[in-house]
Amino acid sequence: MRRKLAKAQTSRRCVLLVWAFAICAGLSALGQTNPCEPIRDVKRFVPVWNDATIGPGSRDRSCWLRMLTPDARITGVVMGKDGKSTRTVESPKEFLAWYEARPNEMFWERTLHSSVEVYENVARVTRTYEVRASATGPVLSTGIEDFQLIRVGDSDGGEWKAFAMLWQDATPGKPLPRRYLPVAH
Amino acid sequence: MKRTLILLAVLAALSTFQSSAQTPATEVCPSSATLDELVKALDQAVSGPVDKDRSCLRELLMTDARLVPVSKAANGSYVPHPLTIDGWIDRVKKRGGMLYEVQTKVKSEVYGHIAHLWSTYEIRETPDGKATVRGINSIQAMNDGKRWRIFQVFWQAETPEELVPEKYLP
Numbered sequence: 054m055r056r057k058l059a060k061a062q063t064s065r066r067c068v069l070l071v072w073a074f075a076i077c078a079g080l081s082a083l084g085q086t087n088p089c090e091p092i093r094d095v096k097r098f099v100p101v102w103n104d105a106t107i108g109p110g111s112r113d114r115s116c117w118l119r120m121l122t123p124d125a126r127i128t129g130v131v132m133g134k135d136g137k138s139t140r141t142v143e144s145p146k147e148f149l150a151w152y153e154a155r156p157n158e159m160f161w162e163r164t165l166h167s168s169v170e171v172y173e174n175v176a177r178v179t180r181t182y183e184v185r186a187s188a189t190g191p192v193l194s195t196g197i198e199d200f201q202l203i204r205v206g207d208s209d210g211g212e213w214k215a216f217a218m219l220w221q222d223a224t225p226g227k228p229l230p231r232r233y234l235p236v237a238h
Numbered sequence: 239m240k241r242t243l244i245l246l247a248v249l250a251a252l253s254t255f256q257s258s259a260q261t262p263a264t265e266v267c268p269s270s271a272t273l274d275e276l277v278k279a280l281d282q283a284v285s286g287p288v289d290k291d292r293s294c295l296r297e298l299l300m301t302d303a304r305l306v307p308v309s310k311a312a313n314g315s316y317v318p319h320p321l322t323i324d325g326w327i328d329r330v331k332k333r334g335g336m337l338y339e340v341q342t343k344v345k346s347e348v349y350g351h352i353a354h355l356w357s358t359y360e361i362r363e364t365p366d367g368k369a370t371v372r373g374i375n376s377i378q379a380m381n382d383g384k385r386w387r388i389f390q391v392f393w394q395a396e397t398p399e400e401l402v403p404e405k406y407l408p
Contacts, residue, residue: 124320126304128389130351130380137383138351142302170345170356172374173400174316175308175392177356179347197349201376201392207314216306216318217390219378221352229349 089116092213095176095202099167102180102215111156114149121145121215122203130221161185165195166233176202176213181233195229196222267294269385273353276379276386277341285338285365288330292323299323299388300380308394318392338362341375342408351381358406359393372396374406 089105092098098120105117121127127148129141152160165181178200183192198220204211223229267283270276276298283295299305305326306318321329330337344357355377360369373395379386396402 122318124318126390128378128380132350138381140380168347170376170406172402172406173394175374175376175394177347177354177376179354181349197352199347199352199354199378201378201390203308203316203318203392205315205317211315216392217304217378219352219354219380219389221350223350227350233349 089119091209092120093210095169095171095178095204095213098169098178098200098202098213098215099164099180103162103164103182107161108159109156110152110154110158110160112152114152118145118149119214121218122205125214125216125218127218128220130219132222132224159186161187161190165229165235174204174211176204178202179233181229194222196220197229197233267297270298270387271385273346273348273355273379273386276388277344277355277357280377280388281340285340286336288333288335288337292327295327296323303388304390306390306392308392316394336363338365338367343406351383353379353381353386355379356406358402358408372402374402 090097090101092101102117102120105114105120123145125145127143127145129143130138131141132138152158162182162184165183167178167180170177179197180200181197182195184194184196185192198218200215201217202213203216204213206212268275268279270279279294279298283292283298301323303323305321305323307321308316308318311317339359339361341355341357341359344355346356347354355375357375357377359373359375361371362369373393376392377388378390378392379388381387394400
């Protein structure tokens with residue numbers, strides 16, 4: 054996610070890696086979410102996704118992969134300096150390769166706002182996020198992710214998985230609209 | 239001489255008439271500069287005889303768009319069935335007859351160049367007929383700077399056991 058800005062922030066992230074990793078481990082110990090939990094309730098998707106995303110580039114992301122169908126598409130829209138947009142379309146594994154190539158970088162995210170629409174076995178989840186190099190570090194970027202989800206399997210009511218994710222980083226000239234920010238943001 | 243000129247003029251006029259009668263009128267694709275226009279353009283591109291010219295549909299969809307109905311498999315689980323544009327066109331052609339789709343209630347989320355439309359749809363056999371199918375379309379769209387185009391449509395049709403919730407109805 055957030056690749057354009059993440060590339061520009063590499064050195065800042067490396068400095069805070071050790072700190073952030075320790076905080077990340079602490080959060081996990083608090084048991085706020087279990088990143089590998091099957092998503093029975095679609096409202097659990099965002100917190101589990103958030104926790105499955107944060108961590109160093111070298112993190113085991115098998116839980117993250119479990120949240121997507123094997124044929125999921127991840128599409129990013131990146132704005133160029135000329136104001137033109139380009140898009141990247143990747144499989145989950147192609148997407149993860151970008152992280153794996155940055156094993157020592159820290160990716161810390163917080164969900165700012167999310168909304169869900171669901172009809173039986175299909176759902177939409179929209180989430181805005183902010184990226185930092187650590188839980189308390191400065192915000193490096195913000196953006197939005199839009200998911201299409203399907204409930205697969207029939208045991209225990211099935212499990213929600215993302216079939217598509219569309220994302221775009223916010224740009225300085227076009228910040229996230231107020232309606233996609235926390236009330237007190 | 240005068241009679242020859244008149245004859246040539248009549249022949250030329252006839253030729254022009256015949257030519258225009260043989261060439262089908264090219265459909266002008268509606269604008270999709272706004273999301274409201276995109277929704278109307280989608281309905282227009284989908285609706286009509288199932289074997290209609292699909293140039294406008296192709297204009298509206300990105301070339302690698304996926305059209306994904308979700309349906310129940312034999313084992314009871316739900317699975318996506320991704321179709322390319324050509325795959326959808328072939329599938330609809332096999333259905334035969336006429337198809338009129340209308341988005342009856344749309345909720346959108348949009349930032350920058352990306353948008354999501356959560357839309358209740360109805361399908362009729364005639365423009366003013368009774369809806370025979372209803373369901374939910376989940377549509378991801380992107381703006382290339384000039385217009386919105388659809389990147390993926392994900393949908394589930396309503397069944398007697400799984401009614402579209404009241405809040406999504408017009």
